[in-house]
Amino acid sequence: MPLSSNHLLGLQGVSKEDLQLILDTAHTFREILDRPIKKVPTLQGKTIVNLFYESSTRTRISFELAEKRLSADAINFAVSGSSVSKGETFKDTIKNIEAMKIDMVIVRHSAAGAPVYLTKICDANIINAGDGTHEHPTQALLDMYSIRQKLGKLEGLKVCIVGDIAHSRVALSNIFGLQTMGAKVSVCGPSTMIPKNIKDLGVEVIYNIDEAIQDNDVLNVLRIQLERNAGEYFPSIREYAKYFGITNERLDKNGKDVLILHPGPINRGVELSSEVADGSNQIILYQVTNGVAIRMAVLYLLGTLN
């Protein structure tokens, strides 16, 4: 069964069947990653461009590795943020790259909707690797895969996303994907970082981290953008850590075996205390490994569509 779309722009509107297919496919690739020889010839002859308008070493490396494992030809194209505020440049860049006969574009961009725009001007399969504060579908997929592996299911689970929801692309993708899979999603953070109308998405809002720990099976803890947000969206890093940071003490107090995810990189001592970041509840590095498998699955499913 193939995917029902030529692109992966976000998880909004993606069907349960498609999500299931990606997660199951990732599972077969996950097994390859544990083999001594980790390469398969599946995408031999396919050319993939990693178009990064915003630096994100982790995401790029994960995609690159996935491309290599599938034997695709990968080209990295990084553009520094400030020089691309004009659409002309963006469009011209795309047209140029497309003229080189490429099959797929992995795009990371600071502007929401940039991948949608790409699908309008270019024939390649487009994969969104994070657009502005909109979506980051492969991150949410790897989160979902990791949860499913650890807890055996997604349906019926209670998952809380903690932190700066308003400026996060990870949150929205997780909300859409998890809800489709039958999980119950809530968010927790200072009200200044919770987008308006989030409740209309069927998401519960919690302002108390202890409650969030108590009530949920999974916490997906987001990175706080210290540079940008301290003082503007919350009074100080110290105050954030005190009221929203997850510590062993808090985990013990709420007596729960909650699973903790984090998309990285971690601010130790802010959203997670060091003991929690290295502790037994978290699966942070496991997520990283799964990220490669998820990206292999997405590349494979889109790359072998036609």
Added chain:
Amino acid sequence: MKTILKNVNVINPAEKVNLRGTNIILNNGLIEKIGELKFEDTSNAEEFDFSGCYVAPGFFDMHVHLREPGREDEETVVTGCNSAASGGFTGVACMPNTEPTIDSAEVVNFIKKQAKDHLVDVHSVAAATIGRKGDQLSPMAELAEAGAVAFSDDGAAIKTASILKRVIEYSSIYKLPVIEHCEDESLSNGAMNEGLNSTFLGLPPLPSVSEDLIVIRDIQMAEYVGGKVHIAHISTKNAVALVREAKKKGIQVTAEVTPHHFTLTDDAVKSYDTNAKMSPPLRTHEDVDAIIEGLADGTIDCIASDHAPHSPEEKEAEFQFAPNGIVGLETAVGLSVSELVHKKKLTVEDLIFKLSINPRKILSLPLPEFKVGEEANFTIFDINKIWTVDITKFKSKSKNSPFDRRLLTGNSVAVINKGKMFNNNKWISLLNTD
């Protein structure tokens, strides 16, 4: 030279004129007769059959951006006037956010010169402060003397309450209104209306309270100073309610709305179409409903297009980096008739108030009169004409419109002013040749 407009409905609610199936005879661009045609009227006359059309006082768009001087690649005074004539307007007021800004008599005179020979009357709205920077009063007396019809820092609200107070005080000497783009600067760094759609799309949000706060400030200031404030492109339901209350209290506040704000909601942004990016942003169904109610009960005085041409290079960008605004002049009449008259929100008479009479009154401009000997200043429109918007046919230099391919009912078919007529894509002189 005589010109006959045959089989027309002559309508001017300002003068309580409403004649069905009559004729207008013009001589040398002046009204000679309104009524039955006699044999001697028709000799040597050019006849235009406008069966079923209304002849109204020429429509006036009090909020357009003509881009000249500065961005002649996007629009010039002449192409903007062509766009106006094609859309059914015989007069426009152009906003001061040009380069240089309209903050000196020289620029007002330059624009007048550019528009001199055109059918369309062009009046300048001058900047309220030098360079629209909000620090220093513009030379308002000199600007008024040169012909400025209002003052505005459009693109933004006047920066501080203290300078706003002085702008209203000073402009009231000349009885000219201050036109405000109501947006709180500290809340203005978003890309679309804050709500469920902005959350879905991950676009930086612009809260509607940003507009409401400045509307409150401006109304309070207009009351306190006793001057006139005009709210440009009103877009929120709270702002409509605030203007309604202020009018009840007798405060001198007026308001305009754009056709896109009574036609579209922020659903239009869902495909990240930059043609749906406006300032103020498209809002919600509730806001649209409140705006239409405000138009119907007189809270909103007039319809203005906020004609904002942009080059394709600029509009073909990532949504949050694209500039705001759309080409408005050539769809304003069609949208107004389709959305307001045919949906029974406004009568044809109401529409003429909103598109012709009220904007001129707000700017203290003389109203076209339907009297023998007066210069003809008409918009001739057909409320039943069904047509499809085609941006490639726009007279404007720019093509940015979210209404391309939209089916509309009702449009202007001709305009007449200053002894000239624009009809059927042709410019026709109505003047005696020697």
